Amino acid sequence: MSHPKAKVISANDLRAGHTVYRTATGGWSRYITQAEVITDEAEAQLHLLDAIGHATVVVGAYLVDVTQGPEGPVPVALRERFRAQGPSIQPTKQRSTPEARHVSA
Amino acid sequence: MYQHNAFDQAFLRNRNTQFRAQVERRLSGSLTEDEFKPLRLMNGVYLQLHAYMLRAAIPYGTLSADQMRVLAEVAERWDRGYGHFTTRQNIQFNWVALTDIPDILDHMETVGLHAIQTSGNCIRNTTTDALAGAAADEIADPRPYAELIRQWSTDHAEFQFLPRKFKIAITGSPDDRAAIAAHDVGLQLVEQGGEIGFRVLVGGGLGRTPMLAQELRPFLPSAELLPYLEAILSAYNLAGRRDNKYKARIKITVFEHGIDTFRQAVEDQFARIRPAYTGEDQQLLAEIAAQFTLPDLRENMAEYDATTRKVDPLYAAWAAQAVSAHKRADHASVTVALKVAGEEPGDASADQMRALADIAARYGYNELRITHSQNVVLPHVAREDLPAVHAALLRAGLAAANMGKLSDIIACPGMDYCALATARSIPLAQEIAQHFQTIGLEDEIGALNLKISGCINACGHHHLGHIGILGLDRAGAENYQITIGGHEGDSTHPAAIGEKMGPGFAYEAVVPALERLLRAYLELRNGAEETFLEAVRRLGLAPFRAALYAEVSDAA
Numbered sequence: 001m002s003h004p005k006a007k008v009i010s011a012n013d014l015r016a017g018h019t020v021y022r023t024a025t026g027g028w029s030r031y032i033t034q035a036e037v038i039t040d041e042a043e044a045q046l047h048l049l050d051a052i053g054h055a056t057v058v059v060g061a062y063l064v065d066v067t068q069g070p071e072g073p074v075p076v077a078l079r080e081r082f083r084a085q086g087p088s089i090q091p092t093k094q095r096s097t098p099e100a101r102h103v104s105a
Numbered sequence: 106m107y108q109h110n111a112f113d114q115a116f117l118r119n120r121n122t123q124f125r126a127q128v129e130r131r132l133s134g135s136l137t138e139d140e141f142k143p144l145r146l147m148n149g150v151y152l153q154l155h156a157y158m159l160r161a162a163i164p165y166g167t168l169s170a171d172q173m174r175v176l177a178e179v180a181e182r183w184d185r186g187y188g189h190f191t192t193r194q195n196i197q198f199n200w201v202a203l204t205d206i207p208d209i210l211d212h213m214e215t216v217g218l219h220a221i222q223t224s225g226n227c228i229r230n231t232t233t234d235a236l237a238g239a240a241a242d243e244i245a246d247p248r249p250y251a252e253l254i255r256q257w258s259t260d261h262a263e264f265q266f267l268p269r270k271f272k273i274a275i276t277g278s279p280d281d282r283a284a285i286a287a288h289d290v291g292l293q294l295v296e297q298g299g300e301i302g303f304r305v306l307v308g309g310g311l312g313r314t315p316m317l318a319q320e321l322r323p324f325l326p327s328a329e330l331l332p333y334l335e336a337i338l339s340a341y342n343l344a345g346r347r348d349n350k351y352k353a354r355i356k357i358t359v360f361e362h363g364i365d366t367f368r369q370a371v372e373d374q375f376a377r378i379r380p381a382y383t384g385e386d387q388q389l390l391a392e393i394a395a396q397f398t399l400p401d402l403r404e405n406m407a408e409y410d411a412t413t414r415k416v417d418p419l420y421a422a423w424a425a426q427a428v429s430a431h432k433r434a435d436h437a438s439v440t441v442a443l444k445v446a447g448e449e450p451g452d453a454s455a456d457q458m459r460a461l462a463d464i465a466a467r468y469g470y471n472e473l474r475i476t477h478s479q480n481v482v483l484p485h486v487a488r489e490d491l492p493a494v495h496a497a498l499l500r501a502g503l504a505a506a507n508m509g510k511l512s513d514i515i516a517c518p519g520m521d522y523c524a525l526a527t528a529r530s531i532p533l534a535q536e537i538a539q540h541f542q543t544i545g546l547e548d549e550i551g552a553l554n555l556k557i558s559g560c561i562n563a564c565g566h567h568h569l570g571h572i573g574i575l576g577l578d579r580a581g582a583e584n585y586q587i588t589i590g591g592h593e594g595d596s597t598h599p600a601a602i603g604e605k606m607g608p609g610f611a612y613e614a615v616v617p618a619l620e621r622l623l624r625a626y627l628e629l630r631n632g633a634e635e636t637f638l639e640a641v642r643r644l645g646l647a648p649f650r651a652a653l654y655a656e657v658s659d660a661a
Contacts, residue, residue, distance in 0.1 A: 015132065016202045017157035056134045059152065078581055079520065079527075083154050087521035089532050092447070093454040095186040 011058035033072035149220025166194030177458035268345030286600035308359030336374035451479030460501035512538035519559030528576025625652030
């Protein structure tokens with residue numbers, strides 16, 4: 001059941017720039033499905049402070065509102081869904097996406 | 106074309122060395138993000154939704170074949186094999202790593218390219234008519250002035266921290282091909298009594314508060330360009346608002362003070378500044394201008410173009426759209442569409458960039474231009490070579506003949522890439538172009554300028570589209586407002602901002618709405634000669650509004 005105040009922590013990888021999510025072990029994953037879902041407001045703030053401290057690993061950590069879907073958290077905001085899923089277009093001029101590079105802290 | 110001299114080279118190398126050290130200090134933690142952000146922005150580095158984005162300057166839209174090859178190499182080696190050309194004649198690489206950017210900048214420097222002042226609250230890349238130096242209707246070539254402005258404005262100590270970004274555009278011909286009325290300063294080269302000068306416009310801009318530029322001076326002698334620009338910037342730097350980002354552009358300064366008060370402020374500054382210019386700028390301009398001469402155009406069998414048009418309908422259809430008059434009759438300028446229906450508007454693959462460089466080297470005197478409509482121009486091609494150029498473009502997938510038609514859509518990157526966007530632009534552009542091609546109406550509709558912005562910042566210039574589309578976020582869903590009647594301005598009609606038609610449309614409702622609108626136009630027009638915009642001017646907006654919302658009112 002989705003919690004009304006469920007959140008994940010997102011940021012961008014400092015070096016590569018890609019979207020990352022904080023995992024339950026305090027590391028970072030490119031996949032929102034691996035993100036830690038936090039439902040306690042105080043805990044969310046504490047984990048966010050920890051994430052902001054990873055200043056040489058990620059940039060711009062912040063809280064993202066989510067609902068719990070069958071395959072993990074789904075962002076509420078349209079913009080965050082694009083961040084989680086990547087561009088919606090089927091590119092005709094780009095090389096295929098390189099293999100995801102996980103980051104960890 | 107302008108060749109970087111030893112000073113330019115040393116300047117760029119020094120700047121790149123500084124930036125490499127700044128990146129290293131950021132990665133080690135010696136610089137915080139707050140400290141680093143303004144430094145990276147000064148070098149064209151943004152952090153977008155999914156990656157860093159590097160915006161490289163293409164000075165006044167002019168590229169050599171070698172420079173285009175280097176852009177292809179950057180795309181291939183450090184991005185996903187493509188680049189996105191923008192409405193300000195620049196190129197954006199959407200998937201670069203911060204750790205690679207110092208190497209990218211070093212590589213670009215080998216051919217005199219850079220990313221300086223492509224972001225930040227400073228004077229940005231000056232844009233010009235993509236047919237500059239070639240067009241038959243040109244009063245004077247705007248590029249030497251644009252290069253003079255580049256040299257004057259780069260690292261200009263007084264103008265590094267303006268209230269907001271500042272964009273200058275110059276057109277060299279009466280038919281404005283640089284959208285000058287939508288710029289902070291718009292310059293139109295004019296001739297008066299045998300003397301070349303500028304008609305100076307100020308205070309144009311789109312975004313959330315669209316305004317068309319107003320005339321500041323009907324005629325400014327060309328020798329007074331730099332002191333007068335400096336006077337405008339000085340007046341703006343003093344009077345421009347720094348308390349509110351959304352009221353900081355010069356258009357708001359001019360609007361709040363009134364054009365007459367602002368003009369007086371500029372003239373006061375001009376009286377102060379003018380005496381300091383004692384001729385060095387004109388000497389520099391003469392040195393720059395000497396590098397912008399026409400290439401040594403060769404004699405050729407120009408009639409081969411006309412005879413081929415008679416026997417090759419595919420070539421004739423392409424040439425009718427893509428070929429424009431050159432100042433020498435046996436040559437032509439060729440516009441290459443980067444808007445094939447179903448593809449991403451303004452994107453070029455590395456292979457296509459390389460093909461364009463090869464074609465420019467073989468047939469185009471090594472010159473290329475990027476247009477503010479996100480297309481590419483070969484400014485000088487011998488008419489004899491046009492069929493061969495067409496064949497080469499066909500092989501590269503670049504021979505679409507849709508210039509100025511519905512599928513020649515200007516679109517910003519939108520929500521698929523941009524951190525500011527509120528809705529998607531690119532897939533909508535793809536769907537619109539494909540739909541009208543599938544139902545076979547594009548050619549019948551004819552000249553039509555469709556522009557899409559994915560947020561209120563209006564990078565897709567939707568206000569100036571004959572049809573403009575603005576994507577917004579309404580309660581978590583994409584919603585698109587349609588405007589009609591916008592116009593960039595030409596020798597017969599001044600620029601105009603389109604009018605909002607009414608409530609927005611959901612993503613999937615946009616294409617059907619456009620079809621209703623354009624079928625209404627086909628019904629209402631006075632024959633095929635009357636364009637959509639002309640029909641709107643003759644009939645007013647009411648019948649078009651009715652068509653747009655016909656289905657909505659039928660259902661009600």
